[in-house]
Amino acid sequence: MPPPPTIEVNALPLALALPFAAAAIAAGFGRRLGRATGWIVFAAAAASTAILAGLPGHGEVAGFRVPWLPAIGVDFALRADPFGRFFALLVSGVGIFIVLYAIAYMAGEDARRMPRFWAALAAFMGAMIGIALSDDLLLLFLFWEITSLSSFLLIGHHDDDPKACAGALLALQVTGLGGLVLALGILLVAQITGTFSMSGIASSPAQVAALLSSPLAPAALACILVGVFTKSAQFPFHFWLPRAMVAPTPVSAYLHAATMVKAGVFLLGRMLPLFGGLPMWTPTLVIVGSITMLLGAWKAFHETDLKAILARTTGSTLGFLTLLYGLGAAEQDALQMLNHALYKGALFLVAGIVDHRVHTRDLRKLGGLRGELPLPFLAATLAALSMAGVPPMLGFLAKESFYAGILHNELLAGQPLLRWAILLACLAANALVAAVAAKFVIGTFLGERKGTPVGGHDGAGSHATAAHHADDHGGGHGGGGAHVESPPLWISPLALAAPALALGLLGATSFTGHLATAIASRPEHDFHLSLLPGIGLPLGLSLAGFLLAFVLWSMRTRIAALPAAHAAHHSLDRLWERGIANLAVLGEALSSRWQNGSLRRYFITTLLAVPVLSWLALARVGLSYRDIAVSLTNLPWFGLFLCVLLGIATVTAVSATNRLQAAIATTTIGFIVSMLFVVYRSPDILLTQILIETVSTIFVLLVLLFMPAFPQRDMDRSSQLVAMGVATVFSLAITVLLLLSMTPGLREEANIAVRPGGLLSLALEKGGGANAVNVIIVDIRSLDTNGEITVLVGVGLCIYGLLRARRARSTAA
Amino acid sequence: MNAESPILRTVAGYAIPFTLLVALRIFFQGHDEPGGGFIAGVLVASAGAIHLLSYGVERAARIRWWRVAVIGLLVSVCNGIWPMLLGHPYMDNEILHWPVHLPTATFFDLGVMLIVVGTLMTIFVELSLERR
Numbered sequence: 001m002p003p004p005p006t007i008e009v010n011a012l013p014l015a016l017a018l019p020f021a022a023a024a025i026a027a028g029f030g031r032r033l034g035r036a037t038g039w040i041v042f043a044a045a046a047a048s049t050a051i052l053a054g055l056p057g058h059g060e061v062a063g064f065r066v067p068w069l070p071a072i073g074v075d076f077a078l079r080a081d082p083f084g085r086f087f088a089l090l091v092s093g094v095g096i097f098i099v100l101y102a103i104a105y106m107a108g109e110d111a112r113r114m115p116r117f118w119a120a121l122a123a124f125m126g127a128m129i130g131i132a133l134s135d136d137l138l139l140l141f142l143f144w145e146i147t148s149l150s151s152f153l154l155i156g157h158h159d160d161d162p163k164a165c166a167g168a169l170l171a172l173q174v175t176g177l178g179g180l181v182l183a184l185g186i187l188l189v190a191q192i193t194g195t196f197s198m199s200g201i202a203s204s205p206a207q208v209a210a211l212l213s214s215p216l217a218p219a220a221l222a223c224i225l226v227g228v229f230t231k232s233a234q235f236p237f238h239f240w241l242p243r244a245m246v247a248p249t250p251v252s253a254y255l256h257a258a259t260m261v262k263a264g265v266f267l268l269g270r271m272l273p274l275f276g277g278l279p280m281w282t283p284t285l286v287i288v289g290s291i292t293m294l295l296g297a298w299k300a301f302h303e304t305d306l307k308a309i310l311a312r313t314t315g316s317t318l319g320f321l322t323l324l325y326g327l328g329a330a331e332q333d334a335l336q337m338l339n340h341a342l343y344k345g346a347l348f349l350v351a352g353i354v355d356h357r358v359h360t361r362d363l364r365k366l367g368g369l370r371g372e373l374p375l376p377f378l379a380a381t382l383a384a385l386s387m388a389g390v391p392p393m394l395g396f397l398a399k400e401s402f403y404a405g406i407l408h409n410e411l412l413a414g415q416p417l418l419r420w421a422i423l424l425a426c427l428a429a430n431a432l433v434a435a436v437a438a439k440f441v442i443g444t445f446l447g448e449r450k451g452t453p454v455g456g457h458d459g460a461g462s463h464a465t466a467a468h469h470a471d472d473h474g475g476g477h478g479g480g481g482a483h484v485e486s487p488p489l490w491i492s493p494l495a496l497a498a499p500a501l502a503l504g505l506l507g508a509t510s511f512t513g514h515l516a517t518a519i520a521s522r523p524e525h526d527f528h529l530s531l532l533p534g535i536g537l538p539l540g541l542s543l544a545g546f547l548l549a550f551v552l553w554s555m556r557t558r559i560a561a562l563p564a565a566h567a568a569h570h571s572l573d574r575l576w577e578r579g580i581a582n583l584a585v586l587g588e589a590l591s592s593r594w595q596n597g598s599l600r601r602y603f604i605t606t607l608l609a610v611p612v613l614s615w616l617a618l619a620r621v622g623l624s625y626r627d628i629a630v631s632l633t634n635l636p637w638f639g640l641f642l643c644v645l646l647g648i649a650t651v652t653a654v655s656a657t658n659r660l661q662a663a664i665a666t667t668t669i670g671f672i673v674s675m676l677f678v679v680y681r682s683p684d685i686l687l688t689q690i691l692i693e694t695v696s697t698i699f700v701l702l703v704l705l706f707m708p709a710f711p712q713r714d715m716d717r718s719s720q721l722v723a724m725g726v727a728t729v730f731s732l733a734i735t736v737l738l739l740l741s742m743t744p745g746l747r748e749e750a751n752i753a754v755r756p757g758g759l760l761s762l763a764l765e766k767g768g769g770a771n772a773v774n775v776i777i778v779d780i781r782s783l784d785t786n787g788e789i790t791v792l793v794g795v796g797l798c799i800y801g802l803l804r805a806r807r808a809r810s811t812a813a
Numbered sequence: 814m815n816a817e818s819p820i821l822r823t824v825a826g827y828a829i830p831f832t833l834l835v836a837l838r839i840f841f842q843g844h845d846e847p848g849g850g851f852i853a854g855v856l857v858a859s860a861g862a863i864h865l866l867s868y869g870v871e872r873a874a875r876i877r878w879w880r881v882a883v884i885g886l887l888v889s890v891c892n893g894i895w896p897m898l899l900g901h902p903y904m905d906n907e908i909l910h911w912p913v914h915l916p917t918a919t920f921f922d923l924g925v926m927l928i929v930v931g932t933l934m935t936i937f938v939e940l941s942l943e944r945r
Contacts, residue, residue: 684847687839691855695933698862702940768908768916769844777849778925779918782893782904789889789928793882796932800879803939 006063007056012078013064015051015088016133018044019095019126023119030115037118038103044122045095048129052089055080063135074196079135081199086334086519087266088132094258094345094496095125101349101492102250105356109248117157121251124150128259131266137186137196140267144182144231147263148175151255155247167246170573173580174230174240182227188220189274202273212277221275224267225284232264232318235292239573241315242299245307249352252307257314257344262337265321269333269521276328282411285326290425292319297432301439301552302560306351306361309440313387313433314344320429323422327412329405330522332398335529338519339386339398339500346383346496347440350376353489354444363439368449377445379493384441386500388434388549389542393504396542397512399430401529403538427541431548438553600723607726611733618740627746628739639679646672659707663700667693684773818867825867832860840926850922854929861934870941878934885927892920 022044030037055062061081068076080088102121106114123146130143149172156168190196192214193207201207211217228234233241241261245252255261268285275281296316303309317340324333353376354369355361370377386395406412406426412419506512513529520527552559618624649672653665670693677686715723740746759780760772767775777785836856843849865873895917896905906918 687847687852688855691852691859694859695855695862698859698937699940702937706943767844767906767918768914769918771843771845771847771849774843774849774922775918777851778922779906779916782906782918782921785921785925786889786893786904789886789925792928792932793886796882796935797879800935800939803943807943 005059006061006079009055009062009064009080011051012055012062012080012133013076015048015092016078016126016129018048018051019092019122019129023122023126026115026118026122030118031112034111034114035103035107037115038099038106041118041122041125042096042099042103045092045099045125048125049089049092049096052080052085052092052129055085065135068136068139073190073194074138075136076139077135077197078133078139079199080133082519082523083269083334083521084132087262087337088129090338090341091125091128091132091259094254094341097492097495098250098254098258098345098349100487101253101352101489102248104487104489105250105352106248113157113159116153117248120150120153121254124154124255124260128263131263135197135199137189137198139196140198140270141179141183141186144227144263145176145179147260148172148179148231151175151244151251151260154251154255155244157248157251158246161246164246167240167243170576171240171244174237174576178227178230178237181223181230185220185223185225185227188216188223192216192220198270198274208274208277211274217275217278218280221271221278221280224271224275228264228267228271228322229288230264231267232261232322233292233315234264234288234319234322235295236572238292238296238315239576242308242311243573245305245311249307249348249355252311253345253348253352256311257348258341261314261318262321262341265318265325265333265337268322268325269330272325272328272330272521282326282328285322286422289319289321289323289326290422292316293323293429294425295319297429297436300436301432301556304363306354306363306366306440306444307348309363309436310344310348310351313436314340316429316433317344320426323426324402324405327406327409327422329402329409331520331524331527332401332405332516333521334519335401335516336398338503338516339394342496342500343383343386343393343395346379346493346500347387349489349493349496350380350383350444353493356489363443365450366444367447368445370445373445373490375490376493377441379490379497380441380445382497382501383493384437386497386504387437389430389545391504392501392507394500394507394512395504397504397507397529399542399545400538401516401527402426403541404528407537423541427545427548430545431552434545434549435552435556438549439556604722604726607730611729614733614737623740623746625736625740627743628736629743629745630739636679639676642672642675642679646676659704663697663704667697667700670696684771821867825863828863829860832856832863836860840922843922844916844919850925851929854926855933857926857930858933858937861930862937865937865941870938873934874938874942876934878931878938880931882928882931882935885924885929885931887924888927889921889924892917892924 019041022041025033025040026037033040061079062085063080064076064078066076068074099121102117106117109117127143127146127150131140131147134140134143152168152172155171156164158164186196189201189211192211193201195201195207201211214220230237230240233239241256244256247255293316296312296314296319300309300312300316303312317336321333321336321340324330324336351361353373354366357369357373358366360366382393386393389395389399403423403426406419406423409419412422503512503515507529513527516529517523517527646669649665649668653662653669656662656665670689674686674689674693677683677689759776762780763769763772763775767779769775769779833856836853839848839856840850840853841848843853861873892906893904896907897903904921906916906921909915909917
């Protein structure tokens with residue numbers, strides 16, 4: 001099937017530029033704007049959604065492309081194909097409600113942190129839309145990294161809380177490391193195919209075939225998968241997600257349920273057309289996905305913290321999506337993502353409301369809130385029903401179509417054992433998730449009201465209970481009047497849960513099926529979705545799942561007592577943290593040996609590097625000291641005389657007994673060398689040399705008093721010998737190089753200045769100057785000079801800072 | 814060093830303007846003859862050093878020399894960025910012929926000179942302050 005025609009839409013980049021603009025406003029003027037900042041971000045989200053919704057569809061794909069780094073074929077290329085557009089709309093649409101919720105939820109927060117919060121949230125939204133719309137792999141990577149960074153800021157919102165900082169750091173370490181590996185994979189793909197354009201590769205069968213047959217393809221895929229698994233919290237990188245729950249609840253709902261963690265699986269959807277034919281694709285994804293799915297669901301069953309429960313089940317669902325892509329079932333990926341984003345976003349937001357109300361999220365202390373929070377109770381019930389896959393919710397449709405998808409999967413044809421193993425794993429995970437959904441709603445809203453103080457926003461009593469989960473003290477600071485201009489908290493969860501019901505009911509018509517097909521990454525026209533399923537295996541599996549969930553639910557206390565429930569808790573994140581700590585120790589040990597601060601060792605290393613490197617370079621072009629053919633017959637007598645003087649001065653310098661002597665001797669050496677330039681008629685270098693000698697003499701005089709005793713006296717015999725050896729080797733190497741450059745034959749070849757078209761004529765023509773040296777410095781090679789002068793300024797500033805700081809310390813003491 | 818020496822002051826009164834004039838000449842001749850921004854900068858800095866040694870460090874320290882270096886860097890970089898605004902590559906110098914023969918690289922060289930002066934004088938002044 002040929003790809004649909006792409007039409008340029010200039011409004012497309014606006015969809016991601018608006019959130020970034022809002023981020024810039026929040027960062028720059030957030031302090032002055034105060035509470036209005038949130039509304040600006042809200043407006044940006046709404047405008048982005050409107051732009052994305054208004055894009056042309058039906059047979060055409062909106063695109064936008066400007067060359068960015070044309071030299072290496074990187075374009076700022078956006079492409080809103082149905083799947084990408086769906087994902088971008090999911091990000092911006094859910095974003096609207098998250099922002100609305102956050103305006104109310106964060107009302108009691110410390111106002112100083114809010115500009116950063118809004119800026120990071122808006123930048124995150126823009127970057128996620130960027131990931132969804134990027135057609136260029138490098139562009140996608142750029143946005144990918146922005147999401148990692150902004151999520152670091154969002155998770156660590158309470159920067160005075162060590163737990164929040166640790167959680168944010170862990171998330172950044174894992175996703176950041178994964179991002180680096182992903183970059184490697186992207187570069188490998190570009191190396192193989194010669195392009196960064198995903199649609200360009202996917203639409204050309206020849207390119208895909210070339211990619212798959214390349215020996216580098218498995219390595220490229222492995223790198224990309226590491227990026228995906230870290231971002232989407234797949235086993236064995238799943239451990240950062242529960243720890244990231246220290247974030248404020250709107251952040252958890254947005255990043256860790258609806259969008260960011262889905263960026264990984266979204267990339268899987270983008271990679272399926274590229275790498276789907278690789279033999280390692282299916283086994284890797286199926287195994288990793290299944291493990292994550294079962295592990296997450298099992299762990300969720302034992303958690304008691306509302307957000308931890310939701311985080312674990314999110315991990316489970318992401319594992320399930322990975323499994324889905326492993327089986328190549330891309331015809332329903334968007335449906336599953338949409339379903340999860342709706343119910344999980346709603347549940348997170350309800351957890352935040354509960355937390356605000358009673359200042360705890362511990363299920364053991366919750367219960368009976370249905371009377372106090374009727375609307376959140378409604379939202380949570382709808383969302384939990386969808387999560388459990390109960391008809392007529394969207395979750396039911398998703399689960400049915402997924403069972404059907406596995407039953408009819410072509411990859412599993414002829415492998416009934418494997419098919420049933422996967423089905424049973426999914427059944428178990430679904431049953432666990434359904435039991436968890438029941439636990440969430442029943443534990444929080446039904447039953448007896450537990451003895452926690454009725455919250456609202458009163459004082460000390462609620463603080464005492466909130467103290468044990470200092471991770472999210474959003475509600476703790478709330479003042480009664482702070483919510484006056486805020487939208488009520490319950491709007492957003494209801495707005496997310498309602499579509500789960502509406503789309504489920506619309507499943508009775510063909511609308512939901514058409515929608516799911518229209519937004520899937522690989523639409524299939526015979527994809528069938530109906531609220532009224534035929535009597536068949538999918539329905540049977542669903543019923544079996546409910547039965548199992550009920551059994552699990554009724555046996556929950558007995559299961560919780562099992563030793564397996566507590567085994568290996570948090571073991572992987574401990575291992576990771578120990579690894580990071582060891583890395584720091586290793587780095588410290590290495591740098592304290594390598595950068596040990598001893599000037600002598602630095603000198604020895606540098607001086608030895610010169611002969612070794614020049615020897616290597618000479619060996620490569622096949623030259624050695626034997627090629628030197630410099631005749632010394634017509635040496636002028638005054639030149640020889642200068643050389644003799646030079647020798648005397650050198651001996652004096654080496655045998656000096658104090659610094660002043662050594663300084664005078666080295667200065668003399670410098671001036672004698674400049675006399676040599678007179679002999680060889682090199683006024684340029686002569687001028688420079690004399691001036692440099694003058695200036696360095698002033699330096700030496702200025703610093704002489706501060707220098708410690710002459711160290712040469714303290715050196716033992718062996719160090720002196722080493723110093724002498726190094727000096728000899730270095731000078732021999734320089735001598736050989738100089739003589740080689742003066743050897744007839746080599747001299748003309750080496751002289752890039754005078755030969756026709758050389759630097760001398762180039763300087764006159766292009767630079768308009770006859771002094772080739774200067775024209776080279778300021779014009780032809782001005783980029784080099786640019787670097788050098790930058791270093792010079794840096795050195796000056798360093799000296800300034802160091803000496804000033806030292807003086808300030810000594811006057812203070 | 815004795816900053817009160819009358820001999821040093823008398824010599825400095827003639828030496829400093831002369832050195833600065835030579836530096837100016839060397840700066841502008843640099844495009845065709847030996848010279849250029851770097852050497853001119855070192856010359857100016859040595860004039861500064863003479864001033865510092867003869868009149869004491871307090872007067873030289875009145876100027877924030879590191880700012881001179883930073884301004885020099887800005888001049889050089891702006892000279893590189895200017896062609897980019899006209900659609901040419903970074904540091905794409907050209908030769909102006911009006912009103913005088915003037916390659917735009919001269920401004921780059923001016924930046925180099927300012928940086929050399931600023932950095933050297935920073936070090937001189939800071940080290941002299943250290944001595945007190």
